[in-house]
Amino acid sequence: MPSVVIKYVQIVEAINYRLGRVVMYVIFAMIGVLLWSSISKTFFLPSLWTLETAQFLMVAYYILGGPYSMQLGSNVRMDLFYGEWTPRQKAWVDAFTIFFLIFFLGVLLWGGINSTAYSLEYAERSPTAWRPYMWPIKIVMIVGIFLMLLQATVEFLRDIARIRGLTL
Template sequence: MEILKKIVWFTDSLGIAVAKCVKWLILFFVIITIFDVCLRYFFQAPTLWARELVALLFGPMWMLTGAYLLITDEQVRMDLVFHRFSNRKKAIFDLITFSLFFFYFGTIVFYGWQDWYTGLIHNEHSRSVWRPVLWPFKLAIPVGVSLLLLAGIGKYIRDLYTAITGRDWNGN
């Protein structure tokens, strides 16, 4: 049991650490956007790259923070009936629904790595005027979903423990 707890702790720590690093992109978005707005409105000289760069970085920010939302149980869920369940029933329900989670996100990881690799091999660029390379941005899809999958495995292990014992992971 201690080995499982260490594995879950490691995967949770990894997802949380990545999200804490990525959150600083928001400050970068604000600085770039203010810079572009100032150039556009005060100097009538908008940039060609600022809006696209913010858009290109916004996707990776969301992809790389998904695991954090699952770890902290902040994901969107239909709580019409779910919140009335006991912890054991919630865990059993999550165990059932997570079989779809693993299939869906496993498929995204598989094809995400293929898409990233294809973009890397072909040195794929955007079709915009400044033509940034796209593979670094595409890398966020398989990495972020892999982190989400690891967080899902941790959640699955915690739910399995709760379903079997009736206690939550922390022993309550």
């Protein structure tokens, strides 16, 4: 494989690996927020911000952790036929089906960018009592979708290498 491709794969995987390792600890922040929510509802006045903050943290955890999960190969596959195939057959099928993922992520990214632009332009707020701005979580979603798109291209390049009998 060309050195540019190898460097691209190394850079994307390094970014997704490091970010994934950091984001995995967001679950503890979410636990803390939900714990505070339970405590405040029981002993004090209920907090307005806890539910939405927990939701935003979960979105960040899920969206930013997706590329790391894909990199580790921990995504779910239908193993009815796939498990019996040779690595080369798997690479052919993966190289074909990754285009559907790339198309989906491209549409999602395009919609996310438009939604974020709207959010920034009109200072969109959540319709809840707390009323946080929506643009920060939308930016997190755009970054996560973009990184997932980059990781999908890396997986495609890996499949091409496997088809050619190479490792990447």
